[in-house]
Amino acid sequence: MAPRPLIAGNWKMNGQLRDLAELQAIADAGRNGLNEGRDILICPPATMLSASFGILGDVAAVGGQDCHPADSGAHTGDIAATMLKDVGARYVIVGHSERRADHGESDELVRAKAEAAMRAGLIAVICIGETEAERDADATTDVLDRQLAGSLPDDVDGDQVVVAYEPVWAIGTGKTPTADDVRDIHAFIRRRLVDRFGDAADGVRILYGGSVKPANAAEFLAIDNVDGALVGGASLKASDFVAICQASPTA
Ligand code: PGA
Numbered sequence: 001m002a003p004r005p006l007i008a009g010n011w012k013m014n015g016q017l018r019d020l021a022e023l024q025a026i027a028d029a030g031r032n033g034l035n036e037g038r039d040i041l042i043c044p045p046a047t048m049l050s051a052s053f054g055i056l057g058d059v060a061a062v063g064g065q066d067c068h069p070a071d072s073g074a075h076t077g078d079i080a081a082t083m084l085k086d087v088g089a090r091y092v093i094v095g096h097s098e099r100r101a102d103h104g105e106s107d108e109l110v111r112a113k114a115e116a117a118m119r120a121g122l123i124a125v126i127c128i129g130e131t132e133a134e135r136d137a138d139a140t141t142d143v144l145d146r147q148l149a150g151s152l153p154d155d156v157d158g159d160q161v162v163v164a165y166e167p168v169w170a171i172g173t174g175k176t177p178t179a180d181d182v183r184d185i186h187a188f189i190r191r192r193l194v195d196r197f198g199d200a201a202d203g204v205r206i207l208y209g210g211s212v213k214p215a216n217a218a219e220f221l222a223i224d225n226v227d228g229a230l231v232g233g234a235s236l237k238a239s240d241f242v243a244i245c246q247a248s249p250t251a
Contacts, residue, residue, distance in 0.1 A: 001202075001251075002227060002251065003158070003202070003203050003204070003205045003227050003251070004037070004038060004039055004205075004227075004251040005037075005038040005039065005205070005221070005227055005228040005248045005249060005250070005251060006038070006039045006040075006041060006162060006205050006207060006227065006228035007038060007039070007040050007041070007228050007229055007231065007241075007244060007245045007248050008040075008041040008042075008043065008063070008091070008093075008125065008162075008164075008207065008228065008229070008230045008231065008235075009041065009042045009043065009231050009232075009235025009236075009241050010043045010065065010093060010096070010209075010230055010231065010232050010235060011042070011043060011044045011045060011048075011065075011235060011236060012045075012065065012098070012232060013045060014045070014236055015044050015045050015047075015048050015236070016048075017048070017051065019048075019236075020048070020051055020052070020055055022236065022237065022238040022241075023042065023044075023052055023055045023056055023238070024055055025238035025239070025242070026040075026042070026056065026059065026060060026238050026241060026242060027055055027056050027057060027059045027060075029059075029238070029242045029245075030056075030057075030059025030060065031059075034059065034242065034245055034246070035058075035059055035060065035245075036250060037249075037250025037251050038228075038245065038248050038249075038250050038251065039061065039228075040059065040060035040061070040245055041060060041061045041062070041063050041090075041091050041125075042056060042060050042061075042062055042063070042235070043062070043063040043064060043065050043091070043092075043093055044062065045065070046064060046065070046079055046084075049062055049064070049084070049087050049088070049089060050087045050088070053087060053088035053089075061089075061090040061091060062088060062089050062090070062091075063084070063089050063090060063091030063092050063093065063122075063123075063125070064079060064081075064084040064089050064091075064092040064093065064122075065092070065093050065096070066079070066092070066093065066094065066096070066099055066113070067079055067080060067081040067084060067092045067094065067113055067116055067117055067120075067122075068080050068081075068113070068116065069109065069112035069113050069115070069116045070116065071116065071119065071120070080116070080120070081113075081116045081117045081119065081120035081122050082120045084120070084122060085120045085121055085122055089122060090122060090123060091122060091123045091124075091125055091162070092113075092117045092122050092123075092124060092125065093125045093127065093164075093230075094110050094113040094114050094117060094124050094125065094126055094127070094151075095107075095110030095113070095114075095126050095127045095128070095147075095151050096127045096166075097127060097129055097166060097168045097171060098171075101168075106150075107146065107147055107149075107150025107151045108150060110126065110150075110151040111150060111151050111152065111153055114126050114151065114152065114153050114161065115153045118153060118156070118160050118161075123159065123160060123161065123162060124153075124160070124161050124162070125161075125162045125163075125164055125207070125230070126151050126152060126161055126162070126163055126164065127164045127166050127209070127230070128143075128144055128147040128148060128151065128163065128164070128165060128166070128189075129143075129144075129147075129165055129166040129167045129168050129171075129209075129210070130143040130144065130167055130168065130169075131143075131168045131169060132168065132169035135167065135169065140167075140185070141185075141188055144165070144185070144188065144189065144192075145192065148163070148189065148192050148193075148196075152196070156197060156200065156204070157200055157203070158197070158200045158201065158202060158203020158204045159203050161204060162204065162205045162206075162207060162228075163189060163193070163204060163205070163206045163207070164206075164207040164208075164209050164230040165182075165185060165186065165189060165206060165207065165208055165209065166208075166209035166210050166230060167210050169210075170209075170210025170211050171209070171210050171211070171232065172211070172232060172233060173210075173211060174211050175210075175211060176210060176211050176212075176216060176220075177210075179219055179220070179223055182208055182220060182223050182226060183223045183224060183225070183226075186206050186208070186223065186224070186225035186226055187224065187225055189206050189225070190206060190225045193206075205227035205228055206225055206226065206227050207226070207227060207228045207229055207230045208220050208221075208223075208226050208228075208229055208230070209229060209230030209231065209232070211233075212229045212230075212231045212234060212244060213234050213240065213244070214234065214240050214243035214244055214247065217229060217243070217244040217247035217248070218247040221247055221248045221249060222249065228248065229244060229248070231244055
C-alpha cells in the first residue's frame, strides 16, 4: 500500500511576520478537509516556527529547514533538532542542495543531521539530487546512489525518514524532468531503499521537488513512487500551495 502522501512547503530564507496571513489562509482551507488522506507540512524560517505552529494547528505540521548534528552546545547561530522539537516541529529538512552548495555540506554531515533529527523524535526529510552537469554526464544514478548510501542513517523505520528527490537544475528554474524520468528515478530510489531497509522501505515517502506548481502538480503526484512533493517558490502563496495539496491523491 502506498504511504500517505506528504505535501511539504519549504519557505527557504523568505517570510516575515506579515506573511503569517498566508499560513492563516492555509489553515482556513484546512477546515474544508484539505489534510484528509494526506499530510501537509510547512517549513518556515526558524524565526516564524512558533507563530506558525500556533496558526496551523492540526491542519499542517511545521518543520525546520536544517539542524545541527549535536543536541546542544557552543555552536553560535545553529539550531539543534531538540530545539525544533521543543517549539512544536515534527519534521526537519536536511541536506537541501542549497545547504550542500552554500555550506559545503557532505553526505556524512547530512547523515549526522538526520541521526540528530531521529534522536530528537523528528522526521528527517533528506534531500538528494543531481546537478545539471552531472545529468549531462549521465551520472544521475551514480550521484543518487552515493547520496543515498552516504546521507541516510542505518536502521530507519519507514516513518522516520522521507527522501526528497530534487534535481538541482529544476529548483527555482521552472525547468522540470519529464514524467517518465521521474517515474524511473523514483523507482530506482525505491529499489535502493528496499535493498537497504527491506520491508521498512515501503513506508518511506519519496517526494519530488523542483519547480512544482499548481499547473504540473497533478501530473507529478500521480506517478508511481511519488509520495508527495517538496515545494519551494509556490509554497509562499497560500492559493498556489493549497492548489498543489488538492492535486495530490489521498491515502
Ligand atoms: P522550487 O524549490 O519549488 O522553488 O523549485 C524546491 C526546493 O528547493 O525545495
